Amino acid sequence: MIGGTPVWVETDGEREVRISWGDAGSPAAGLAAALGEAITLAVRSGVPAEHLIEKFLNLRFLPDGETTDPEIPAATSVADYLARRLAHDWLTPEQRRKLNLHTPDDPWPDAYRPAAP
Secondary structure, three states: OEOOEOEEEEEOOOOOEEEEEOOOOOHHHHHHHHHHHHHHHHHHOOOOHHHHHHHHOOOOOOOOEEEEEOOEEEEOOHHHHHHHHHHHHHOOHHHHHHOOOOOOOOOOOOOOOOOOO
């Protein structure tokens, strides 16, 4: 859940991404599934995961806010949550530090900051 909206992201050791967001058949669900497939194909074709993560990190759109994921307690959007989840699952601590992301053992007090007025 992100900001009270059901969102599900799953990754595995084969660098596959599955995303579920919204009701089955809805535009959000279709776009989420397509994004997961596109990321999977890109990474399997040699695009570094770090580059994709960098592009999605800190994007802002609804839903946003607190999550039910204890490793990623807040996100600025579904894309931001996806980037943080992929960074946690796929990147080394050094790669995460280069992207200014906390390591899994660090606290996340500033993971979500409201947009400036």
